[in-house]
Amino acid sequence: MSFTVAIVGRPNVGKSTLFNRLVGKKLALVDDTPGVTRDRRPGDARLIDLKFRIIDTAGLEEAAPETLQGRMRAQTEAAIDEADLSLFVVDAKMGLTPVDQALADMLRRKGKPVVLVANKSEARGSDGGFYDSFTLGLGEPTAISAEHGQGMLDLRDAIVAAIGEERAYPEEDEAVTDVDLRDEAAAEGVEKDDDYEPEYDETKPLRVAIVGRPNAGKSTLINRFLGEDRLLTGPEAGITRDSISVEWDWKGRTIKMFDTAGMRRKAKVQEKLEKLSVADGLRAIRFAETVVIVFDATIPFEKQDLQIVDLVLREGRAAVLAFNKWDLIEDPQAVLAELREKTERLLPQARGIRAVPVSGQTGRGLDKLMQSVIETDRTWNRRISTAKLNRWLDAQQTQHPPPAVSGRRLKLKYMTQVKARPPGFMISCTRPDALPESYIRYLTNGLRNDFNLPGVPIRIHFKAADNPFASKAKKRR
Template sequence: MVTIAIIGRPNVGKSTLFNRLVGKKLALVDDRPGVTRDRRNGDARLLDIEFEIIDTAGLEEAAADSLEGRMRQQTETAIDEADLSLFMVDAKSGLTPQDSFFCEVLRRKNKPVVLVSNKAEAKNSSAGFYDAYTLGLGEPVPISAEHGEGMGDLRDAIVAALGEAAFADPDEDAAVAPERDPDVTILAPGEGDEEEPIEVYDDTKPLRIAIVGRPNAGKSTLINRFLGEERLLTGPEAGITRDSISVEWEWRGRRIKMFDTAGMRRKAKVQEKLERLSVADALRAIRFAEVVVVVFDSTIPFERQDLSLADLIMREGRAPVIAFNKWDLIEDRQAVLADLREKTERLLPQARGIRAVPVSGETGDGLDRLMQAITETHEIWNKRISTAKLNQWLEKVTGHHPPPAVAGRRVNIKYMTQVKSRPPTFVLSVSRPEALGASYTRYLTNGLREAFKLGGVPIRLNLRKTDNPFAGRAKKYT
């Protein structure tokens, strides 16, 4: 597939055009310059042509070791990977020395370039549009990324630069069977106690993972170490990542899609609009993922925000895994590891049995163990238990510890079945659900976790009132 990169100085509308081409608001957009820092890939469609699009950070002249310099290196990598660059200028504000400087950078790359003059709908933009001719990159294409104007002309310019053959689909007639989503399989309670077939876990299916944590916990460094390249922008500055960036790779032949997210601080500290957008983007990544890795800083673990993130993941029904990062900075590792395990059990009782792995994004130590923990947790998250086994277990636990009587009346538990996985969700048929009590529900949940090896994943137990076969019948007097 053709790959196209959007290049330009800060605040010319690159992310706005990216969102329009992919048809979703994936990239954060704000009036201030320099919002985008990492390069972001997406599947784009422009009228009748499809291609991969790369959104990049705004080009700035800066020292190589500065944050802006590292952002520029990421953008130049995108130019090298792309078949074509869309060089965007701002028709509203006109050309700047930065535009001329980076025009020369693109010229030295000796790759196809389409000059795009954005914000052409604005008043007094014609002067800036005609100034773009002086760059020597051919005729500029006037567009409005915000309003969608000029998209037909942009399509024609792209096809003219690469040729119609570049967008021909060799597999146009190939049919792809839709993948079945295991979430849609619902087992209704009361269908019978026979042993239904349980689907075997498929360890070859693609896996979606989100990496979350406090700012400067080392999330981007960890992902770069997985990939074996400097794909994401890193550095000593806290809060470098703003967008939730997805990257794809393979681990032991299995396709992995991993999301890097912005560091999330406590809600009371999030004041700026841009940070609120970054946090909202990270929350969307959590909901889209299957397994969420919470990255703790081993030197200062179990801050309140760490615990809040782990609790949020459990409430969202995702499968959590803890990565104790920066393990290379720990000296007395055995003592620290024992302390971390004790605190994990004590401070996260709602995630009993959660897998926690010490890792180092700087050296790569422990990454294979972390991936193993992720796949094991994902398998448990997808686990299904037969109705017959559940009710055999239910009979034992209720016989050993029956539910307490409320107001002199016993609560009768009739039946249990698993209605879905991802996470494991069960329905309990009870005569009086309101009288069962939270403590007895926890007793059953912990029993399920222990008996069926469901450690470390959220378990949902829903109570359903038993149907009364005599309800509605008139009382007879004799």
């Protein structure tokens, strides 16, 4: 992108609505409640013929640095420093407040170009607020309606005038490389059946979602990976609301990591805003490749922890457990042995899942965690040749033949892998509906053990074998 723009303003003036309008997708959470946005969210914006990088920010408020509002303000000021231009959004419907005047003074001190935007100008009685905004001393305001898309051409002209035509329209426009997570997922299709086992691509960018209960230390963990306070953290539970993506390199490989809101039990989620946050986190799980489930090592294996792991596996994602806050554990060896025993006992559907003790505060175990993520993704992408699978199927039936149902023995004739990500297999057999669950578990566990597929979901589909005499029987009728 040719330049970067930060959207700033006090709470509830429509910054996230404008962000969604400019990126063309509903990426940021929007609600009537003030202060929905807390972290800064980047995106690729397009306004008519203008392309640029945009950053949505939290509403600026006067607060002490150690408070949550103070930490949110620090995140917003970091976005202003990073950007080349600021869109200062005011509410034309409500008019100016002392906070608006204080923010205008702060933006003037930064010494960077500012475009004053009077949002909600479609409302009746908004003219007064529009003309009042001249008193801020930031030039002529641009009247828009972010919700209805009015005034976007005027906003484009104001941005070009502020940043300059050379910056706005460079001769060689950079290619867009940051493809949104939700678009990439649409490209995933069922892979063709091949008799070869392709090599794992070590250079392909990897999408990782970080999930868990509130206050498990997800944002702190990501900040430690990045080496900076990129995400808002603190002792308060439920700070993160949006699913924020950050990119960084780990040993030469691009990692796109998604921080998500803490997920409480469904019965406790009553407020609309929390429901939106959880839904955004579920989308991140659905379209990620590998999911790291963060447990609080001081109170692990709560019922909600197990439900989150089960959700991730049912979505078919590769899963890794991270026991965070390991620096608070007094007897690490004893606790680690106990956690491994509980993992095997409480998560039988993810036998062999990789679990790593880490500390977001000290950075302990982060390299080992990322190595486990890579290894799990390698397993998740694994493809096994048809010849190997059929030799294995014959051996399994010889060792433990399928049961007889109503006096007739079931026959498993042929097996192939129909997809990876996660590994999915098809077995041609007689009477697939009669195959008992116990035998399906026997085959699943055999695949996991014999082909080294620990901790990833395994899908086995059974298909009735074609009857070559079926057409002749119909003719006789």
